[in-house]
Amino acid sequence: MALAPAITDIEQLKSHPALARLLEWNGGAVQAAKFDREELTLWIEKGLIREACAILRDAPACPFNYLCDVTAVDWYPSQPRFEVVYHLLSIPKKERVRLKARLDGSSPVIESVTSVWPAANHFEREVFDLFGVRFTGHPHLERIMMPDNWEGHPLRKDYPVEGYR
């Protein structure tokens, strides 16, 4: 089974319900799109992430009403350094979409989506703990895995695997 090449042209992907709904709402919100290995990824303008999530959750044709997961990827040393990754599922239509927001490394901040899905609470705390990305509007942004007095954020690429000794 050979891999099909990824499609990155927004025009060709317009038929996907998530992209169609976002373009209808705000053409400038979607920075880029990619359809690779049967999965759609949309890069969202970071200031609009919460609204984009709310729009998708309430989309009438295909509501992406379930937040599966929030995580992050550190692309150190390139910039923008962080990508926050959201996996959404539409329970009625069984469709999936991945949203991404790029953040720079000096002071990574993004708006929390806990007001859209309370489920984001633990996931965002985990990203905050392990990557040091801050979420504004999060009700309880504290470390969740590591001890409260821990220094550094272990999943960052410049954090050694053995830890600091």
Add this chain to the structure above:
Amino acid sequence: MGPQHPSTHGVLRLVLEIDGETVVRIMPEIGFLHTGIEKTCEAKFYQQVVPLTDRIDYLCPMTNNLAYCLAVEKLLGLEIPPKAQWMRVLMNELTRINSHLVWLGTHAMDLGAMTVFLYCFREREDILRLFEMVSGQRMMTSYFRIGGLALEPPLGFFEKVKSFADRFPGNVDEYEGLLTGNPIFLMRTKGVAHLSTEDAIAMGASGPTLRGSGIDIDLRRDAPYTGYENFEFKVPVSTEGDVFARYVCRVQELRESIGIVQQALAGMPEGPTKADAPKVVLPDREKMKTQMEALIYHFKIITEGFTVPAGEVYQAVESPRGEMGYYVVSDGTAKPYRVHMRGPSFANLQVLAKMCEGRLIADVVAAIGSIDVVLGDIDR
């Protein structure tokens, strides 16, 4: 409450704010079992990550193996032979039964029914023997590998599974006879720790916790992987949203799973159990000793790993607890750039507050049991 409390199923600590016997606020404190598996994965070759995945949700190791292998196979674009797929389904359903038996035994024991625990562990022992037979390990099996299975199933294995599968529905009747109509059990579970449909979706619950609140979703049916589209099974759903509803869902799942095992046994195809991809899959031991190329490939895979084309994949599978998702990012090298596990227990734990606030402390124990948390899955 906790982290050393027997009813928290591991090292879960709950900070309870109470007013007499009533819970006002509940805050889970987790991380006691955090071992940094996600970080460790980034320093290993792709094939070396498989044994780490066993240790995440230690009650369903094969489900974790499966989710990871499927994710990497999707990144590679690798086709898996039918026998390996059917074996994966078979083992995966045995794993589900194994996990549900531990849940049923401990949950019933939390609520005061000691006998069920002994019965459940009796059958669980049979399943662990099957695991040992097929993989050499009882719990940390690492039986699924990227590209297929670690070993051919041994002679006599299918007969053993068959005799277990024929016997097991009778055992489920036994458990049900002890619990389903038991007035004490009903009083501890019916109407307790209620979770509404809206809350269940908004809080990210999945698996039996979500289905117990009336949502008909099962990834095995709705987004089939590893050949589940060839099997017929029902998805049990209850609408009550209480502890008893989740109990009913899981017990029904035990019966459905054994049905899938029977179908897998009846239709098991012949053929190889590894994909034809010598650069990715380790060669058979015998070939290694007789063929030059096999020896070279073996040496290359062990010392250098294999490269995976750049890209990213989110592979979700239906674990006994809910949606187990593996997000694997590749940058084109032999080591994963990022591996993230979406543990079902991690999200399910959030609903605990919704279930318990305003209720009695004793109900917290029932609620924890009913969402079936595994701390390895939460802390990773």
